[in-house]
Amino acid sequence: MTWPEGFRSGFACFVGRPNVGKSTLTNAIVGQKVAITSSRPQTTRHAIRGIVHREDGQLVLVDTPGLHKPRTLLGERLNDVVRTTWAEVDVIGFCVPADQAIGPGDKFIISELRKVADRTPVVGVLTKTDLVSRDQIAERLMALSQLAEFAEIVPVSATKGDQVELLADLLLAQMPPGPPLYPDGELSDEPETTMIAEFVREAALEGVRDELPHSLAVVVEEMIEGKTLQIRAEIFVERQSQKAIVIGRGGSRLKEVGTQAREQIEKMLGTKVHLELFVKVAKDWQRDPRQLRKLGF
Numbered sequence: 001m002t003w004p005e006g007f008r009s010g011f012a013c014f015v016g017r018p019n020v021g022k023s024t025l026t027n028a029i030v031g032q033k034v035a036i037t038s039s040r041p042q043t044t045r046h047a048i049r050g051i052v053h054r055e056d057g058q059l060v061l062v063d064t065p066g067l068h069k070p071r072t073l074l075g076e077r078l079n080d081v082v083r084t085t086w087a088e089v090d091v092i093g094f095c096v097p098a099d100q101a102i103g104p105g106d107k108f109i110i111s112e113l114r115k116v117a118d119r120t121p122v123v124g125v126l127t128k129t130d131l132v133s134r135d136q137i138a139e140r141l142m143a144l145s146q147l148a149e150f151a152e153i154v155p156v157s158a159t160k161g162d163q164v165e166l167l168a169d170l171l172l173a174q175m176p177p178g179p180p181l182y183p184d185g186e187l188s189d190e191p192e193t194t195m196i197a198e199f200v201r202e203a204a205l206e207g208v209r210d211e212l213p214h215s216l217a218v219v220v221e222e223m224i225e226g227k228t229l230q231i232r233a234e235i236f237v238e239r240q241s242q243k244a245i246v247i248g249r250g251g252s253r254l255k256e257v258g259t260q261a262r263e264q265i266e267k268m269l270g271t272k273v274h275l276e277l278f279v280k281v282a283k284d285w286q287r288d289p290r291q292l293r294k295l296g297f
């Protein structure tokens, strides 16, 4: 396989105590729209939180549950999952918040990190820098640097967007050379996305096939991971009259379509799904190349 010269790709995760800003940072790095491929990524067993597509590389951010002091067997199992993730990613971002002193919780995590991933580069991330003074930032950076051997140390504010780009650069620099792991941009290349769209299409056509011959297309716009997988899909028809058919009296048909499609999707993915459907009129979409591509033809 060939890929652009100098291209890097791989997996990263953020670790740290609860509430240090890992999720906010992930969203800031990935951008507004956290476009998740699915609950079952192909190259990793871990939930993907977001993918950064860049000219020079691709950064896949994965989720890890928090590490706890195990008190139960379940706690131990959970910690095993955490450790497996740590051992499998290419770089780890270790987060501590600028508005709190480094404490025993941080030291515990770092020592555990070192046990399972002693060769994985760790980038020290000082989060929430907008909450403190410059002096305080400098002090905290010093303290952080004494905690462990970090490949890099960087102060960021996810809410202000300060240094977030730099952090992405630093993480990417730790990735091995390699091709993109996931297709860029639109989700339509994902086999699972295609299948989800197909389920919705099938359900929408059920019983009204004759009234809507072929003039119906479905695009999965967004999938967001969570306790339930949130899917937002758009059903495209050509004319206003067709829109009315799909929606039905008081939205009754669309509701049925949603229920039927959701059940199929849940069966396929094995997770709970919240499916939101929108019906749009795309006039003459069958003759517009740009629209066609968007609709996956």
Ligand SMILES: Nc1nc2c(ncn2[C@@H]2O[C@H](COP(=O)(O)OP(=O)(O)OP(=O)(O)O)[C@@H](O)[C@H]2O)c(=O)[nH]1
Pocket (backbone or CB within 6 Å): 016, 017, 018, 019, 020, 021, 022, 023, 024, 025, 066, 127, 128, 129, 130, 131, 156, 157, 158, 159, 160
């Ligand atoms: N001022 C400020 N607040 C932030 C920043 N990043 C996160 N926060 C806030 O800190 C809180 C925790 O942020 P999360 O991103 O949920 O933290 P987390 O580490 O993912 O938390 P867990 O999921 O519990 O592990 C939220 O109220 C955020 O709004 C930041 O850069 N600046």
